[in-house]
Amino acid sequence: MKNINLKPRQKLIAPGKSNLLVHRYAETALSVWQRFKPEPTYVNMECIDKFYRPPLRLINGGDNVFYFCNEFQRINQVLRLESDSDYPCLITPESIKDIQQLAWMEVIDLIFLKDAHHPDLFKALKGTAPQSVICQLMGIRYLTVKSYCRFAGISQSSYEYMQCKFGLEERVLGIPQNMNWLSDVPS
């Protein structure tokens, strides 16, 4: 595969911390995603030839800097384990609406993880995400608990159960908040 022809939109990039940055409009989504991301287990792709690995979709920022806006897990993996060689990428023109949608799609995908923490995730979507983008992606009119649960495929009661469970857990965590233990010890 030495004489491979790359189309103008395709490019080989050596990924590194200095030239592969998150796009401005995907920053919030990335930070939310990081807080809810699954355990870092993944398929090892180092053995696959780089042209067979899934390409990254990047945006050219000039000065040899490229921005990413989705595939956070994959980027993480590339930066940590596969940064020794060039990597095939697709360069797309900058379109803010699409960038936002791609980025938030990553967050919405977290809903389907089996140990997703729905109440927190709902709060994060409600509080930090642009509502129009979210509603469009989830195909709903308003983001409510009800519509969230329907989208996630869980019942509202299991959502509430989860809420209570974590609320109760909060009380036994950390340093006790009273001095009752003093009287439990025989003096």
Add this chain to the structure above:
Amino acid sequence: MNIKKFDNKELKVVLDQLVPFDSPHYIKVQNLIINLIKVKPSFCFCVGEHASLDMPVFTSSECETIVRTVVKEKNIENWAVTYMLVCFYQKYGKVHTNNEAWQFMSVYLQIIIMISIRKDEHSAKVNQLSVRLRMSLKDNNPQSKIVKKLISIHAQHASLTNVLAVLRQYEAQIRDDEESGKVVNQKLAGKIGQIRLAYEVVAENKAFVGKTYTNSQNNELSKDHANKRYLDSTDEPIRVTIFGRPHKNDNVADAENIADDDPPALLDNDFKPSRTTAKSSELQQWKLKNNYRHARRNQFYFPTNLRQLSLLSYQMLFARMWQLFGVVSYKQRQVYAVILLSLLSGRKIQDVIYELALDKRQRKWLGHESGSAADSYAMSNTINVTSNRRSHLLPHRQSHDNEFKLPLPTRLQAVIENKFLIDSNEVSEVLASLKTQLELPVLSNQHIDACLYTVIKNELQEPLHADMITGIDVKHSSPLYYTSIETISLEKTYYSAIQLLTEYCTADSQGELRQLSMSSTKSNRYKKYVGSDMTLNTDICQKFFDELAESAESYNGRLKRNVSIRQDRYIEQFNAYGVWLWHIIFIQTGIRPVKHAPGLLNQFDFRQRLLWVSDKEERHGQGQGRLIPLSDFLITAIQNYIEYIKQFAVMHNSIYPNDQFPINNVLNSSQPLIQLFSQNPKGFADITPSKVRYQIKHFFSHQDNWLRHQLRSLLTNRSPEHLICALYGHEHPDQEAMHPMSSLSINELKELSADLDKVAVELNLRQVEVNIYG
């Protein structure tokens, strides 16, 4: 007693004073008081006919609002009655005229009103009375006993005189139990006394007697500390330094901080002389003289010291003294008693003369113990420690008291029973004649003064016991502040000293003097430990560390992040771990809880197993800081923590670019090892005692220094005293373990680490397993 009669107008004036019109719900509260008074009418006074009003009812939310307003407006004193009533209401619920609690409250309010209409200095008692009752309402508070007793007293006795009589009896009994050590001293007697006094004022119309302060001997001694003042408060003498750096960020008693290093400052401390002057011999001499004075104050007591005799001389001296004491004339016997008492108590001859010239009741350290077959005199030694006023901790203190008693020979007791005055010249004459009789090279007052101290310190090698038994002032011996010690060990040391001292006495006298060791004084039997008030029982301490370890481990398997950094459980875990480690470091090193302690990572040397700390103000002309041996347990704990923060930083810093954990600064020793995440201001900050106190504020509150007290008490009598002093930095000037002239080897100091490990075992300390993934 005449029952006073109130008309409505008069009552209204008093009520307006007790419940001012700007206080919350004042009409309703005044109403409640008027109605309550009628529950037990004519106890102290009667009221004129009032238009019958309904008993007001407070909802629980109303009560809470009132309490919150009172606290928020900082009007606890002005609105004391409102505050007390509402707290009482919260506990005992709606008013029922048959309810004993409310019947008591009716009387209590009548007392308060009677005091308040006097309009004299007694009116301060109104606030006092309400404070007492409010404190008693808390379940965990030892004072809750008082209110229960008060209610039952009022239920059984109908008149004020009867109630007062029972109250006096109750106070006397509690006082007796507390003083003898029969019960844990929770300082209840004084509090009951305040209530009793208020009843007395009403019943017997007592005039106000202010406190008068006499010039006691102690104040005289402190004249050379011109920058110190002594405030006399009810149960704790407070020393105040007028100038100097205030310790803002800790809650340690000032006296304790100052006692640690307290050279009398030169007047021209800040004077920077020119180079030629600085090297002038005059200034050099002045410095030398000052150093010498300071060293002398703390007496080296080397065996070669000219201010003391050899053991043999003391033994001969004592034998001769005791023999003559039995045969000389009545008047002469008193002089001998003074010298003997000084030999047996280690007090200065001057002090003994002063004490014996006082009436029986005024004597300070010669107390007599009644109750046994005959009244017997004993020396009582008081260790002047900071008293613990945290009422939730009182039942859990290790020490019963700060006073212990040592018996005196019966024959001596008979002589000192009544007061008499001896001229110090007579003592000198006796000493001069003894000197020739025994052919001693020297013999003067100071040789007598030093006797017991030298015997215990140099022959029995118990410097700490020597300080305690001879009544050394805490200001001159910092270890006394921190130690809670087994009374029996002090008794044993004293008896061994007597044993040594009486070596050359006749067999009869030996029998007489040594049999003392059989008759342990009554109060000591109740007081297993004496000394520091801050040291807690071992099981409380075990539980404390167990709870802390569990709180750090409780996050394992329950970790989750949140969009808001304030609710991120990873960070809560980080804080809990830091708080645990902070406490572990203090119980394993005994360092002072200063800002940023234990300091930077490069202060730890894990290979040499040493920690370098500088935790107090430096002394003039001495090197900085000291070395502390590290225990195996502590080394493991810190190394685990370092591993943890490395992993924590990797995960944390990638997620929170704005709130970075300064891992590089910590590892490169430019920021303290332990950091805490604080909510306000948001971010990681260097650890300080006040931050730790904030983290555990609901869980446990104690003086910052308490782990230092705890460790000192756990090490005392188990490790060599000079090593403990080196660990704590409590050596006398020029006797430091790391002094250039010191003969102590560093390896000897390191042996302490095994003892520190034993402490870890005794307190059931365990390493926490903190899981950082999920």
